[in-house]
Amino acid sequence: MHSSRTRRAILDAAIATSVVAVMGIARGVYSNELMLFNFIMFLTLSQGLNIIYGFTGYLPFGYVGFFGAGAYGFALAVMHLHLPAFAAMVCAGLAALVLSVILLPLLRLSGAYFAIASMAAAQALYEVIANPDLENVTKGPYGVSLSGVFAPAASYYLALAILAVTLMLVVWLRNSRFGMSLQAIRDDSVSASMAGISVVRGRTVAWTLSAVIAGLVGGVFAWHISVFYPDTAFDLSVSIFATVFLLFGGATTLVGPLLGVFILYGVYNVIGIAVPQYFQFTYGALIVLLVLFLPNGLVSLLTSRGIRVP
Amino acid sequence: MLIGAVIAGIFFGLYFTLVGLGLNLVFGVMRIVNLAHGDVLMLGGVAAWALFTSLGLHPLVSAVLVLVVFLVAGLPVYYAVVPRLLRSRDSEMLSLILFFGLSQMIEAVTTISIGATERSLPPRLMGVGPIILFGTRLPKAWFYSAAASAIAVLAVYFYLYRTRLGTLTRAVMVSRDEALATGIDVNMVSAVAFGISLALAGIAGVFAPFIMGSITPNMGVAINLTAFAVIVVGTLGNPLGTLLGGIIYGVSLMLMQTYLSSWANLLPNLLLIGVLLIRPEGLLGRKVRRA
Numbered sequence: 001m002h003s004s005r006t007r008r009a010i011l012d013a014a015i016a017t018s019v020v021a022v023m024g025i026a027r028g029v030y031s032n033e034l035m036l037f038n039f040i041m042f043l044t045l046s047q048g049l050n051i052i053y054g055f056t057g058y059l060p061f062g063y064v065g066f067f068g069a070g071a072y073g074f075a076l077a078v079m080h081l082h083l084p085a086f087a088a089m090v091c092a093g094l095a096a097l098v099l100s101v102i103l104l105p106l107l108r109l110s111g112a113y114f115a116i117a118s119m120a121a122a123q124a125l126y127e128v129i130a131n132p133d134l135e136n137v138t139k140g141p142y143g144v145s146l147s148g149v150f151a152p153a154a155s156y157y158l159a160l161a162i163l164a165v166t167l168m169l170v171v172w173l174r175n176s177r178f179g180m181s182l183q184a185i186r187d188d189s190v191s192a193s194m195a196g197i198s199v200v201r202g203r204t205v206a207w208t209l210s211a212v213i214a215g216l217v218g219g220v221f222a223w224h225i226s227v228f229y230p231d232t233a234f235d236l237s238v239s240i241f242a243t244v245f246l247l248f249g250g251a252t253t254l255v256g257p258l259l260g261v262f263i264l265y266g267v268y269n270v271i272g273i274a275v276p277q278y279f280q281f282t283y284g285a286l287i288v289l290l291v292l293f294l295p296n297g298l299v300s301l302l303t304s305r306g307i308r309v310p
Numbered sequence: 311m312l313i314g315a316v317i318a319g320i321f322f323g324l325y326f327t328l329v330g331l332g333l334n335l336v337f338g339v340m341r342i343v344n345l346a347h348g349d350v351l352m353l354g355g356v357a358a359w360a361l362f363t364s365l366g367l368h369p370l371v372s373a374v375l376v377l378v379v380f381l382v383a384g385l386p387v388y389y390a391v392v393p394r395l396l397r398s399r400d401s402e403m404l405s406l407i408l409f410f411g412l413s414q415m416i417e418a419v420t421t422i423s424i425g426a427t428e429r430s431l432p433p434r435l436m437g438v439g440p441i442i443l444f445g446t447r448l449p450k451a452w453f454y455s456a457a458a459s460a461i462a463v464l465a466v467y468f469y470l471y472r473t474r475l476g477t478l479t480r481a482v483m484v485s486r487d488e489a490l491a492t493g494i495d496v497n498m499v500s501a502v503a504f505g506i507s508l509a510l511a512g513i514a515g516v517f518a519p520f521i522m523g524s525i526t527p528n529m530g531v532a533i534n535l536t537a538f539a540v541i542v543v544g545t546l547g548n549p550l551g552t553l554l555g556g557i558i559y560g561v562s563l564m565l566m567q568t569y570l571s572s573w574a575n576l577l578p579n580l581l582l583i584g585v586l587l588i589r590p591e592g593l594l595g596r597k598v599r600r601a
Contacts, residue, residue, distance in 0.1 A: 059403055105587050111402045112343045116538050117586045123535060124579035133572050219566025236531065240410065247407060282416035292391070295398045 011173040012254050012310050016167035019043070019258060024160055035269055037156055037224055041217055042265055044163045046257040047170050048213035048247075053243075054251035055173055056206045057186040058107065061115040061239055065122030066096040066211045068234040070218025073130055075144040075228075076137070085149045089158070089219045097213020099125070100208045107203050120219050122234060122284040130230035138295055143229035147224065155224035169209065172256050174310075182206055183252070241265070250297025251298050259298055311411040314446040315564040321448060321456040323560020325521055328459035328514045329533065330540035330552045331466060332507030337546050338483045339503040340392060341407035346413035348533030349420075350508050353523035354380065354515020357421060359429045362586065369435055372457065373516040380512035384505030393497055394505065413530050420527040428524040451520030459556075464512055466549050469506070479503055564569055 023043070026036050045067065073095025077088035103180050129137045130142045173179030182202050184192040193199045222228060245264055252258030263287075271279050295301060299309040333347045344350075354376050361375070394400050395408055404522040410479040437450035470476040478499045482489045490496050518525050540559050543550025559581065 017331070057400075059406070061406065094449050109586055111400075112406055112544075113586055115403070116343070116535075116542075117583050120579040120582040123581065124576055127573070127576040127579065131572055188461075189457055243407065258576060277418045277422045280414050281422075284411040284414030284416075286420060287414070288391070289396075291404050291408040291411070295404055302470055 004177065008308075008310070009171065012171040012174060013168070015254060015258075015310055016164070016171055017169065017212050020160060020164045023163065024157075025258050027156060033152060033156065035061050037159060038263060039261065040156075040159045041221060042241060042245060042261045043154070043258065044159070044166050044217050045214060045238065046245040046261055047163075047166045048210045049067040049242045049246050050170060050208050050257050051213070052172065052210035052251075055182040055186060055247065056180060058203070058207070059238075059243065060118035061243070062118035062120065062122030063210075063214055063242060064234055064236060064238040065125050066099060066214035067218035067221070067238055068122065068125060068129070068230070069095040069099045071228065072144075072218075072230075073215065074219035074222040075146060078137075078146050078149055079144065080137075085151065085154070086158075086301075088149070089216065089223070092217050092219025092222070093212050095210045096218070097208060099215075100211030104204060104207065105209060119236070119239075122236075122239070125228055126234035129234070137213055139228075141230060143227065143232075144222075146226045149223060150226040151199030152224060152251065155220055159217070159220045159224065162213070162220060166213050167254070169213075174254060175250075177204070177242050187244070244283075247297055248286075248290060250299030250303070251290055253297075253299050256299045258296050277305040278297070312565075313444060313567060315568040316561055317443055317446045318452075319561030319564035320557055321452045322564060323557035324456035324459040324496040324553075325452070325514070325517065325556075326354055326536065326540050326559050327553045327556030328388070328455070328462050328510060328517075330537040330544075330556060331459075331462060331549060332510035332514075333534075333537045334544070334546060334549065334552045335503050335510070337541070339479060339500050341486075341537075342395065342397065343402070344507065345406055345409035346416060346530070347409075347507075347511050347537060348530030349413040349416040350380070350511040350528070351515040351518060351530050351533055352464070352525055352527060353416065354421065354512030355518040356424060356429070356527075357517075358516040359431060359519065359525065360424075362431055364436070369431060369499055370436045370454070370521075373513050376516055380550040381505040381509040385501045386510040387502065388504040389497070392500065398598040400419060417527050417530060424527070426527055426528050429519065431519040433520060433569050451517065455517035455521055458513060458552040459525070462497070462513065463549060463553055466506070466510075469545045470549065473503060475499065494499075535582070536578045537586075539578040542582055543585045561584065570577065 010212045023036065023040055026306070027033060030036060045063070049063055051061075070092035074092040075089045077083045077091035081091075083091065097161070101119055103118065106114055106121070109117055128134070129138045130141045135138055137143075173182065179195045181192065184195070184197060185199050185202050189199050218233065223234070245260035247260070248261030248264055249258065268279065295305070302309050329351065330477065333344055333594050335342045336347075338510075357376050358372040361372045362369065367375075391408065391412075395405055398404050433449065433451060436454055439450070440447040441450055442448075470480055478494050481492070481494060482496055482499050486496060489499075493521070515525070522529075524527075536559070540555040541552050541557070543558055544553065544555030550555045559578065562581065563574060563577055566577050
């Protein structure tokens, strides 16, 4: 029993490592760096969302709020404190952490209430940052330019490092006592607390972890892209994409979200940019069919037959 | 200025009652969130625009047409999607995603067929000159849409409390399983409620070009957030609550626009989060929702 558990953990870790290695090598082989960076971004975001949705059942529609908080945490630290990029990344993570602590009371809500409330929170933050009255602080709706710290290679590899840490975190959650207790809370919080699991602590940890991941991704996005607008940093489709990738592959697994990103975001990059409306239609139809016929994601084709998916 | 803001807010709020009413009905009866509600509203607006530009039809006539067509169209949509959705493990959550997909499809088809540009209708269609009420000048369109909303609230109330189908609907609202066990055709009742909800959104859409100035294929998301704020502030599943929520929203929006205009867009979001955290059962709710 013990050895099979170890073997599972090693398999999980091997998959995570190879994904990181592939994305690292790809930069040297393939010239479209921005596209690869976006892949890393969504790989990380969908796993970050996996930590909160897959393991605790809370689906924050406003997940992009943490991404935006991170992007602006980074930007404000560079613009006003004149920090170097790595120190500004700490501010990005901190911004998301602070936001997640402020939003902790939202965890009292359940289901659709939580999803919508988190979306409203992200929108509220957007309205504050994009407000023309705050132009002196955030540059309002006119966007920020961080050309002084622009460093495409360094930011790419930092994004890769964040992806690696996030994947390892998911591997740990899938193979640890803590991750198991989170799933127990998700499935039946009353029974879990009876069994001595601290429900509040578990949810809080998962929530802040997934928020900080999104914040770091936002920060590294700000660094890599260096010119952006509040509309980009708080674009609701970031949440939506991450959610759809996660659900398409299958939550709570390691490979599910990876498959979701590689397949769907791959398709998006092939046809989505050329003919956005047809893509949007196909995308919408895919979501509808997915929910109706494969609500537990691609991996459920295997898991429903009793096959364990890493 | 204060009185003006309050009166304008009440009219505006009545319109947003109409916007939220259908969403609330669907949530009350089926416990699902129709994230495509705002897009159905947009379709109503597009229908009014298309009927006016091609046939010269007056929006008030279009409103009646939209009412009938959307009501009937709701039935097959319901049967195609909702019964299957309700059988799933977490239908409330999955409904968000499913209807988001539907909203993307609607948005894409609309953009392909009419383009992404803003469409508007000449304001004179709703009568020239403002209506003056207690010294406040209001566009006539506001008056008509508020009147349509008031009629719609009354009609929904009448339907729910004075007709047999309405009684059955309320039974399903209380407990879907028990209603099923008493032999109520739950799917038929829900399908009609779904159709009514789409019809209400459609009518709201017909007035949207006048209230919001113009319509675009991607207006749905913002409408949804507002509609959700309105029905949560009232109480989910309670049409009178939606009226209260709509008026609170309208009045506070107008006050914000009068005194703190650049922060007015923040309002629906803060209202929504605040009410959810302080009183998740809504202002008129009796039962506390377990969260």
